[in-house]
Amino acid sequence: MIIDCHLHVKNGDYYRTENSGEEIVQALDKGGIDKGVVFAICTSTRESTDMVYKEVQKYPDRLIGFAYARPSYDRIVADDIRYALAQRNMKGIKIHRGETLLHPDVIGPVLEVAIEYDVPCLIDSGDDFPAISGIVERYPMLKLILPHLGSPSGKVFEIDKYIELARNHENVYLDTAYVPTYWKIKDAIERLGPQKVLYGSDGILVDPRTELMKIEVLNFSPETKEYLYYKNIARLLKL
Numbered sequence: 366m367i368i369d370c371h372l373h374v375k376n377g378d379y380y381r382t383e384n385s386g387e388e389i390v391q392a393l394d395k396g397g398i399d400k401g402v403v404f405a406i407c408t409s410t411r412e413s414t415d416m417v418y419k420e421v422q423k424y425p426d427r428l429i430g431f432a433y434a435r436p437s438y439d440r441i442v443a444d445d446i447r448y449a450l451a452q453r454n455m456k457g458i459k460i461h462r463g464e465t466l467l468h469p470d471v472i473g474p475v476l477e478v479a480i481e482y483d484v485p486c487l488i489d490s491g492d493d494f495p496a497i498s499g500i501v502e503r504y505p506m507l508k509l510i511l512p513h514l515g516s517p518s519g520k521v522f523e524i525d526k527y528i529e530l531a532r533n534h535e536n537v538y539l540d541t542a543y544v545p546t547y548w549k550i551k552d553a554i555e556r557l558g559p560q561k562v563l564y565g566s567d568g569i570l571v572d573p574r575t576e577l578m579k580i581e582v583l584n585f586s587p588e589t590k591e592y593l594y595y596k597n598i599a600r601l602l603k604l
C-alpha cells in the first residue's frame with residue numbers, strides 16, 4: 366500500500382496550473398500508488414473546498430481531500446474550515462506561509478479548529494522557521510506535517526532545524542515531497558525513526574514516481590517503507 370500525502374488540484378507554480386481528479390489518478394496509477402491526499406492552493410478557502418470536493422467526489426476511494434486555510438486579519442476563515450471538515454469530508458488542512466501570515470492572530474483560529482476536529486495541518490513553512498517553531502510551542506496538541514522535510518528551499522542547514530523540531534516534539538512530522546537534497550530523507554529517518562516521516566510528492570507537477578524513486582534508492586528496510594508509504598499518514602488520518 367502506498368499513500369501520497371501531498372498532491373495538488375491547484376498548484377503554486379507561476380501559472381497556477383490545475384490538475385483534474387482524472388489526471389491525478391492516472392499519475393497515481395503509473396506509480397502504483399493507491400491513494401493520494403489532494404488540496405488546492407492559490408485560491409480562497411471557500412473556492413478551494415469546492416474545487417477539491419468536486420474532484421474527490423469522482424474518486425472517493427482514491428483521493429482524500431484537505432481544506433485550504435487562507436486567513437487574513439480581515440477574514441478569519443475558521444467557519445469555512447469547519448464547513449469543509451464537517452460538511453465536505455475534508456480530512457486535514459493545508460496552509461502555505463507564502464499566502465498567509467502564521468501570526469497567531471491570523472492563523473490561530475484555524476489551528477484551534479484543527480485541534481478540535483483532531484485533523485493534521487500540512488503547513489509549507491516558506492522557510493520561516495521562527496513562525497513554525499512558534500506554532501509548535503503554542504499548540505502542543507496540533508498534529509503538524511511539515512512538507513519538503515520542513516524547508517521548501519531544500520537547503521541542508523534549513524532541513525536540519527526542522528528535523529530537530531520533529532525530534533523534540535511528538536506531534537511534528539515531515540513529508541518527503543520534492544526535496545532536492547533527497548539524501549536528507551535518510552538522515553531524517555535515522556534521527557527521528559521511521560514513524561515521523563511521510564511519503565509525499567508535490568504532484569502531479571512533480572511526477573509522483575520521481576519522488577518514490579528518491580526513497581527507493583535510499584534502500585530502506587521493508588518495515589521502514591511501510592511507515593513512510595502509508596502507516597504514518599493512515600494513523601494521522603485515522604484511515
Ligand SMILES: [Zn+2]
Nearest residue numbers: 371373512567
Ligand atoms: Zn505542494
